[in-house]
Amino acid sequence: MSYEVRVEDVEYIRHGGTGYLATIYRPQGAGPFPMMVELHGGAWCRSDRHGDKLIQETLAKTGVVVAALDWRQPPTAPYPASFQDIHYGIRWLKSRAADFRSRADLVGSMGNSSGGHQAMLLAMRPFDARYSALPLAGVSGIDATVKCVIMTSPVIDPLGRYRYAKDLKAKGQSVMNEVLPCHDAYWQTEEAMDEGAPASALERGEKVRLPPVLYLQGTEDVAHPRPNLDRFVAAYRKAGGVVDLELFDGEGQGFIMRKAGSPASNRALDMIAEFTHKQLR
Numbered sequence: 001m002s003y004e005v006r007v008e009d010v011e012y013i014r015h016g017g018t019g020y021l022a023t024i025y026r027p028q029g030a031g032p033f034p035m036m037v038e039l040h041g042g043a044w045c046r047s048d049r050h051g052d053k054l055i056q057e058t059l060a061k062t063g064v065v066v067a068a069l070d071w072r073q074p075p076t077a078p079y080p081a082s083f084q085d086i087h088y089g090i091r092w093l094k095s096r097a098a099d100f101r102s103r104a105d106l107v108g109s110m111g112n113s114s115g116g117h118q119a120m121l122l123a124m125r126p127f128d129a130r131y132s133a134l135p136l137a138g139v140s141g142i143d144a145t146v147k148c149v150i151m152t153s154p155v156i157d158p159l160g161r162y163r164y165a166k167d168l169k170a171k172g173q174s175v176m177n178e179v180l181p182c183h184d185a186y187w188q189t190e191e192a193m194d195e196g197a198p199a200s201a202l203e204r205g206e207k208v209r210l211p212p213v214l215y216l217q218g219t220e221d222v223a224h225p226r227p228n229l230d231r232f233v234a235a236y237r238k239a240g241g242v243v244d245l246e247l248f249d250g251e252g253q254g255f256i257m258r259k260a261g262s263p264a265s266n267r268a269l270d271m272i273a274e275f276t277h278k279q280l281r
Contacts, residue, residue, distance in 0.1 A: 104142065246268075248268065
């Protein structure tokens with residue numbers, strides 16, 4: 001079944017004189033619909049909430065409220081500012097779920113590239129005091145937990161990707177040079193990159209939440225190193241978490257959007273919708 005979708009921009013948080021928007025894709029019907037909070041990529045310092053529009057629109061048409069967020073990025077603010085905004089955004093959306101014909105217990109998160117990393121780490125650490133620092137006025141008893149996470153080609157290991165990109169640069173390869181300033185601007189130190197790596201948190205024995213995960217990536221994705229993927233999946237499963245991993249043969253970075261309409265892109269979109277409806281019901 002395909003739903004008609006209404007799209008609206010709503011300011012969900014304001015810092016000083018700057019408001020940050022959520023684009024809400026609202027299926028038209030009685031509901032209650034599941035809700036997915038979608039986080040864009042851009043190496044933590046580029047792009048905006050429209051970056052994954054194909055995923056957002058396609059998922060909404062299957063009967064899912066999709067909320068695509070903007071947040072503070074460098075040079076405005078480094079880590080953990082974006083996590084504070086996203087944490088606030090999830091609570092804000094839960095508090096207004098009925099307005100969107102959803103429910104607070106039907107919320108998941110998803111993201112592409114660095115957005116996938118943020119979705120995963122925040123899902124693991126919804127009660128981290130650094131991330132929950134922004135109070136939601138007039139609302140109590142609502143947290144930022146999510147029931148599931150979907151990652152499409154995430155930067156799952158910020159330090160691993162940083163060192164990989166630096167190594168390529170040292171060898172005279174420019175393919176990853178543009179991400180290095182973003183890593184530096186957002187994380188500022190290698191210690192912060194490692195502290196914010198989900199696999200590192202698991203390997204340290206940090207007590208975290210382990211929602212079900214769908215992990216999608218192409219086998220030829222040079223921007224998101226395969227060893228980082230393997231490390232996270234092994235650590236998550238060892239800790240007792242469930243990861244549905246799907247590798248798309250011959251596909252590179254961003255194939256869902258860049259190769260829209262292709263069999264691989266369509267299959268990925270179908271898997272995203274199927275997983276969402278299975279977990280958020």
